[in-house]
Amino acid sequence: MDKKPLPKKLAETAKTLGITEEQIIAFACPDMNRDCAFVKSYLLLTKEMLVIIDGKVNPGNVFVSESLGEVPEETKDVSEHEIRKIPLEDLDALKLSSQIRTGLMYCEGQTTEVLSYFTIARYGEMLQLTAAFTQLKHPQAGGETETERGRRRRRPETKARRPMEGAPEGMDETEKKMRPREHLPVSLRLFSYLKPHRFRLALVFLCYIAVAACNLVWPYLSGTVLYDQIMSRDPAILKTLHIQGNRFILALGLVVLGMAAAKFLIMVISVLQNLLNAVISNHVIMTLRNDVFASMGELELRYFQNAQTGTLMVRVLQDANIVSRLIVDEMPGCIINIFTLVSTVVIMFSLDVKLALASLLLLPLTVFMSAKIRPRLHVLFGKRHRAERGLNTALNDNIAGARVVKVFGKEPEEIQKFENTNQKVQDAEVDITKFSGLFNASYSFVEEMSTLFIWAIGAYLVLRTEYISYGLLLTFIGYVAQMNRPIQDLVRIFRQWVDSMNAAERLFEIIDAQPQITDAPDALDLDHAKGEIELKHVDFGYEPNIPVFEDFSFKVPAGSMLGIVGRSGAGKTTLVNIISRMYEVNKGSIRIDGVDIRDISLRSLRKNIAMVSQETYIFIGTIAENIAYAKPEATREEIIAAAKLASAHDFICKLPDGYDTVIGASGRNLSGGERQRLSIARAVLADPKILILDEATASVDTETERAIQTSLAALSKNRTTLSIAHRLSTLRDADYLIVLEHGKITEQGTHEELMRLNGTYCMLKELQTNALALKGLE
Amino acid sequence: MAPMGGPPPAGGRNNMPMRGPGPVNTQEEIDLARLAERCDEMMQIRYLEPADCAFSEKDSGFIQLKIDEKVYTHVDIYRVFPYTNPAEYLSVRDAEDAFREIGIIRQLSAFPEETISLIERHLKLRYFTPEIKEILFVKRRAGVVTMKVRTEYGECRFAFRNNSNAVIRLGENRVFIQDMDENRYQIPDVTKLTIREQKKLDALL
Ligand SMILES: Nc1ncnc2c1ncn2[C@@H]1O[C@H](COP(=O)(O)OP(=O)(O)O)[C@@H](O)[C@H]1O
Numbered sequence: 013m014d015k016k017p018l019p020k021k022l023a024e025t026a027k028t029l030g031i032t033e034e035q036i037i038a039f040a041c042p043d044m045n046r047d048c049a050f051v052k053s054y055l056l057l058t059k060e061m062l063v064i065i066d067g068k069v070n071p072g073n074v075f076v077s078e079s080l081g082e083v084p085e086e087t088k089d090v091s092e093h094e095i096r097k098i099p100l101e102d103l104d105a106l107k108l109s110s111q112i113r114t115g116l117m118y119c120e121g122q123t124t125e126v127l128s129y130f131t132i133a134r135y136g137e138m139l140q141l142t143a144a145f146t147q148l149k150h151p152q153a154g155g156e157t158e159t160e161r162g163r164r165r166r167r168p169e170t171k172a173r174r175p176m177e178g179a180p181e182g183m184d185e186t187e188k189k190m191r192p193r194e195h196l197p198v199s200l201r202l203f204s205y206l207k208p209h210r211f212r213l214a215l216v217f218l219c220y221i222a223v224a225a226c227n228l229v230w231p232y233l234s235g236t237v238l239y240d241q242i243m244s245r246d247p248a249i250l251k252t253l254h255i256q257g258n259r260f261i262l263a264l265g266l267v268v269l270g271m272a273a274a275k276f277l278i279m280v281i282s283v284l285q286n287l288l289n290a291v292i293s294n295h296v297i298m299t300l301r302n303d304v305f306a307s308m309g310e311l312e313l314r315y316f317q318n319a320q321t322g323t324l325m326v327r328v329l330q331d332a333n334i335v336s337r338l339i340v341d342e343m344p345g346c347i348i349n350i351f352t353l354v355s356t357v358v359i360m361f362s363l364d365v366k367l368a369l370a371s372l373l374l375l376p377l378t379v380f381m382s383a384k385i386r387p388r389l390h391v392l393f394g395k396r397h398r399a400e401r402g403l404n405t406a407l408n409d410n411i412a413g414a415r416v417v418k419v420f421g422k423e424p425e426e427i428q429k430f431e432n433t434n435q436k437v438q439d440a441e442v443d444i445t446k447f448s449g450l451f452n453a454s455y456s457f458v459e460e461m462s463t464l465f466i467w468a469i470g471a472y473l474v475l476r477t478e479y480i481s482y483g484l485l486l487t488f489i490g491y492v493a494q495m496n497r498p499i500q501d502l503v504r505i506f507r508q509w510v511d512s513m514n515a516a517e518r519l520f521e522i523i524d525a526q527p528q529i530t531d532a533p534d535a536l537d538l539d540h541a542k543g544e545i546e547l548k549h550v551d552f553g554y555e556p557n558i559p560v561f562e563d564f565s566f567k568v569p570a571g572s573m574l575g576i577v578g579r580s581g582a583g584k585t586t587l588v589n590i591i592s593r594m595y596e597v598n599k600g601s602i603r604i605d606g607v608d609i610r611d612i613s614l615r616s617l618r619k620n621i622a623m624v625s626q627e628t629y630i631f632i633g634t635i636a637e638n639i640a641y642a643k644p645e646a647t648r649e650e651i652i653a654a655a656k657l658a659s660a661h662d663f664i665c666k667l668p669d670g671y672d673t674v675i676g677a678s679g680r681n682l683s684g685g686e687r688q689r690l691s692i693a694r695a696v697l698a699d700p701k702i703l704i705l706d707e708a709t710a711s712v713d714t715e716t717e718r719a720i721q722t723s724l725a726a727l728s729k730n731r732t733t734l735s736i737a738h739r740l741s742t743l744r745d746a747d748y749l750i751v752l753e754h755g756k757i758t759e760q761g762t763h764e765e766l767m768r769l770n771g772t773y774c775m776l777k778e779l780q781t782n783a784l785a786l787k788g789l790e
Numbered sequence: 791m792a793p794m795g796g797p798p799p800a801g802g803r804n805n806m807p808m809r810g811p812g813p814v815n816t817q818e819e820i821d822l823a824r825l826a827e828r829c830d831e832m833m834q835i836r837y838l839e840p841a842d843c844a845f846s847e848k849d850s851g852f853i854q855l856k857i858d859e860k861v862y863t864h865v866d867i868y869r870v871f872p873y874t875n876p877a878e879y880l881s882v883r884d885a886e887d888a889f890r891e892i893g894i895i896r897q898l899s900a901f902p903e904e905t906i907s908l909i910e911r912h913l914k915l916r917y918f919t920p921e922i923k924e925i926l927f928v929k930r931r932a933g934v935v936t937m938k939v940r941t942e943y944g945e946c947r948f949a950f951r952n953n954s955n956a957v958i959r960l961g962e963n964r965v966f967i968q969d970m971d972e973n974r975y976q977i978p979d980v981t982k983l984t985i986r987e988q989k990k991l992d993a994l995l
């Protein structure tokens with residue numbers, strides 16, 4: 013035990029009590045009293061006694077959390093504390109009780125009594141003290157185990173946090189399975205999302221037009237008006253401005269004011285327009301996502317089989333963003349850019365044809381640069397993006413599969429793999445830097461040259477002709493400079509268009525994917541189901557050419573419990589999947605209470621059938637929310653009752669945050685057995701007529717399984733239960749058992765009948781009993 | 791079928807049918823009765839009625855519960871919904887028998903005054919979560935946030951890692967901060983802090 017230095021004052025007090033520093037075996041500083049006030053108390057343990065120095069409540073006490081690593085301040089005067097000495101022979105045991113945020117130490121012996129209170133941070137040193145005591149009292153029994161048990165108990169959750177499990181991969185399969193139907197072109201459909209925003213969009217357009225107009229006026233004012241009319245004292249301008257006399261200074265003031273107003277207007281309008289854009293685009297994203305989610309909810313299992321739902325979601329969210337950016341930010345911009353370009357050209361030609369021609373002569377060069385060479389830069393960007401994605405995947409893979417990597421000792425290989433991917437990112441980055449430097453330099457060179465060219469031609473024309481003035485030239489230069497941006501924008505938008513259309517297409521694929529399992533037009537609700545299940549000549553296969561069931565017929569009476577036994581791959585899960593209509597049968601029919609399940613509305617079918625499957629899914633949310641998933645309106649009492657039936661109540665209560673514990677994703681991780689019990693609670697709360705348990709208790713221990721079984725036995729009283737289990741002991745309560753092999757029932761009957769049959773069931777039973785007997789369990 | 795399904799204790803299955811009435815049989819009966827009781831217990835929640843139970847604090851500092859003529863000398867009380875419903879649904883557990891649940895208090899307010907204050911005091915200790923009244927100081931360095939705050943219990947200084955789940959938001963405005971030692975602090979309503987304090991906090995959320 014590493015000893016912390018004894019606080020000096022404490023050592024002095026100890027001395028006044030007749031205890032030397034050497035006699036002190038252990039000490040601790042509990043920091044609370046029973047009213048939760050912060051105090052500075054001390055515990056001293058010697059061979060003869062336990063000394064308790066109770067701190068006084070003092071408003072000046074500062075609570076300093078242990079992890080700050082500060083040495084606890086010394087109390088001014090220990091003597092004002094209440095001091096109590098308990099001889100060790102009066103104490104049988106010193107024990108700690110971990111409260112949720114605090115702890116307390118109590119003794120057993122002559123009396124049972126709480127001796128001190130402390131915050132959870134002190135748990136460690138308190139543990140050392142009690143361990144030292146135990147060592148002293150019972151040297152033969154290891155104080156060590158106590159310590160370890162306490163440690164384990166101490167930090168139940170912090171260490172266990174692992175990042176969310178779940179690897180990406182596997183999108184393509186799903187994508188293939190989505191069947192798009194004939195529809196409007198994607199781009200037109202996108203506009204339908206803008207419909208609710210007609211007025212806002214109109215306003216956005218107005219804004220754009222206003223900005224464009226202001227932009228158009230600016231060069232004219234700064235060139236022609238300023239130079240040719242005011243500076244060259246053209247009386248016509250005074251007339252237009254209705255100014256009497258020869259006051260050109262006033263005219264100048266007015267024009268400057270006009271120019272300032274134009275810029276100011278641009279600013280105000282831009283703010284307004286950004287605001288509008290934000291409102292519209294957020295709403296469009298939301299609608300798009302909602303549509304996608306709604307559609308996903310209806311799709312059957314088949315659709316999601318190979319996709320990790322998470323990755324799919326992430327992509328949906330990203331796609332929605334890309335698409336909405338295009339339709340909300342870029343499209344209006346695009347139209348306005350075209351408008352600006354055309355009107356600029358028109359104005360230029362109306363001002364002067366020759367100069368206009370000269371100005372536009374070199375324009376194709378810059379267009380070429382933007383359209384042809386810049387894309388190369390984007391190829392490089394794409395390369396970097398892919399490299400980065402590779403890096404992410406590698407990282408994710410390693411986090412999700414960390415356990416596997418470690419188990420097989422593959423860290424060096426993984427690190428090498430990671431370094432390679434990382435190198436790729438680096439290379440791509442270097443390429444980009446090189447190329448973009450070159451491109452930017454040459455682009456601005458071309459830009460400068462074309463401006464120079466216009467200057468030269470213009471100056472020449474000014475010198476040679478009468479009718480082109482210096483101001484007009486300035487106006488033209490202004491216009492040409494203004495054309496650059498719209499051109500670049502347009503080129504960029506056209507490039508993004510392709511990306512966005514791809515994203516949009518993906519979204520629409522999901523939105524349009526027709527659930528193959530839908531309600532029949534006259535589907536009926538199963539209100540008071542009895543729960544009789546009958547399969548008649550059912551054919552089914554996941555792939556058309558590989559049948560799992562052929563001409564399969566079977567009947568489960570209402571209210572009975574059917575046990576399904578079989579090797580893995582025999583078709584047990586498939587059987588319950590088709591009964592709950594997760595998949596549609598190819599031939600034959602499945603009837604519940606004599607009604608074909610295809611004639612029952614999916615809503616009422618799902619309400620009447622609850623399935624607890626092998627894979628438990630935990631949603632992000634609190635435990636209470638997870639249990640109440642199928643019945644959000646459930647009362648707290650119902651939730652507790654369901655959890656109790658699933659043997660989950662006790663473990664939940666013992667969590668620090670109880671039913672309010674956040675689980676899933678980044679929340680607390682539950683063990684496999686705990687997850688299964690939650691799923692069972694969820695199913696119990698749903699109170700279905702037909703309960704399907706597909707190896708629902710596979711990952712709970714035998715003890716808990718028994719408990720769950722007992723509750724399920726009570727639960728299955730008024731409902732039909734289909735129970736699939738590996739452990740045959742799980743099926744003790746089944747009224748009837750079937751043995752599946754390669755999609756066929758090979759044996760059926762009650763437990764006794766099957767045992768008498770001496771077939772597969774009997775053999776499996778024998779095997780398992782022997783195995784258990786070997787382990788001494790049965 | 792025995793409800794518990796457990797193997798009957800020694801001397802059960804094989805001997806019983808032949809022996810007839812005798813000590814073994816009574817033993818069996820007692821076991822069955824106990825099993826049935828345990829089984830009920832396992833599936834049903836007992837809600838504690840104020841009339842049935844007497845809570846008291848012993849000299850030991852623990853809560854004692856007397857119910858159905860049974861005395862539990864050390865019970866622990868857990869909140870079932872610590873955040874969303876701290877005053878109702880309290881699970882009363884026997885600390886001397888592996889924290890087996892004795893029952894649930896549906897509404898503490900239905901109990902006598904002394905019981906309420908007794909249980910509230912114990913809950914306060916168990917779920918000790920000082921309320922942050924004022925943020926005096928926030929510092930961030932290398933992903934570790936150090937805070938100095940004033941709480942109803944006095945000044946507290948603590949540290950937590952900003953990248954983990956140390957800051958928990960509950961509902962719109964309620965915030966919990968868990969420091970590295972697992973002490974928790976709460977801010978019941980963030981908007982009640984001054985703007986400056988909110989700014990300091992915003993950097994963390
Ligand atoms: N989604 C699927 N697509 C194609 N084949 C599947 C799919 N799921 C299961 N199968 C196949 O169907 C057969 C039955 O599987 P399953 O019902 O899961 O068996 P069990 O639950 O009895 O272990 C197996 O051969 C399996 O490979």
Ligand SMILES: [Mg+2]
Binds near residue numbers: 584585586626706
């Ligand atoms: Mg299966």
